[in-house]
Amino acid sequence: MPKTALDAPQVISMLQEVCQAIIAAEPLLTDADRALGDGDHGLGMQRGMTAALEKLGALDPESTGIDKAFSTLGMAMMSTMGGASGALFGTLFRNGGKAIAGNSHFGTAELAELLKVGLEGVMSRGGAKPGDKTMIDALHPAAEKALEEAAAGSPFAEAINAVAAAGEAGRDASENLIATMGRAKTLGEKSLGKPDAGACSVAIILRTMAEFSAK
Numbered sequence: 001m002p003k004t005a006l007d008a009p010q011v012i013s014m015l016q017e018v019c020q021a022i023i024a025a026e027p028l029l030t031d032a033d034r035a036l037g038d039g040d041h042g043l044g045m046q047r048g049m050t051a052a053l054e055k056l057g058a059l060d061p062e063s064t065g066i067d068k069a070f071s072t073l074g075m076a077m078m079s080t081m082g083g084a085s086g087a088l089f090g091t092l093f094r095n096g097g098k099a100i101a102g103n104s105h106f107g108t109a110e111l112a113e114l115l116k117v118g119l120e121g122v123m124s125r126g127g128a129k130p131g132d133k134t135m136i137d138a139l140h141p142a143a144e145k146a147l148e149e150a151a152a153g154s155p156f157a158e159a160i161n162a163v164a165a166a167g168e169a170g171r172d173a174s175e176n177l178i179a180t181m182g183r184a185k186t187l188g189e190k191s192l193g194k195p196d197a198g199a200c201s202v203a204i205i206l207r208t209m210a211e212f213s214a215k
């Protein structure tokens, strides 16, 4: 049965599935960063998500707020990953989580708020804009779609599925961008034809959230 909104124990379970999906995607993320960067993105994400799994597992699902579940993921990534993406993905989930503090359920409105505030945090911390060929190129269209779905009052499982599709389309479109931020920028036009590694991670995270919500 598609879920209408997630309570805190469900959010924790969803994020544990996200961690597992990223850990399993390590080879793909490594290849993506090897093509355009220094090749450490897969192992960095794997390290962050392994630490996060442990921290999420230590939370008491009955007394943890949904905001705390997301910020726990963010803090674990920030403190264990290093590199650009540790700070940036950490900011996404920590800031995004804080923005939904006090809400008991994670539904379409919370998804939109989390992505909007998370995206703002990543943009102000990293200085990249849409089109620079970074994780923003998956995150920005996903956040825009989430705001649209929230304004339309879409049911949660449907909304998060549309958001994941927007993230995947953004990841795919990043293939046709020339990198102007991050390590790939030194490649110039040679960065064409491959997706950005961080955008691949964003797409996997959102798709895993959508799959959890559809069950």
Ligand code: ADP
Pocket: 033, 037, 038, 039, 040, 041, 042, 044, 045, 082, 083, 084, 085, 086, 088, 122, 126, 127, 128, 133, 134, 135, 136, 181, 182, 183, 196, 197, 198, 199
């Ligand atoms: P590093 O670049 O330090 O090796 P990672 O390999 O873990 O870090 O992550 C690389 C990813 O981080 C890139 O694919 C890109 O999506 C993202 N990234 C790098 N710099 C920025 C930035 N300034 N703003 C947004 N995202 C960035």
Ligand code: MG
Pocket: 033, 037, 038, 039, 040, 041, 083
């Ligand atoms: Mg790297």
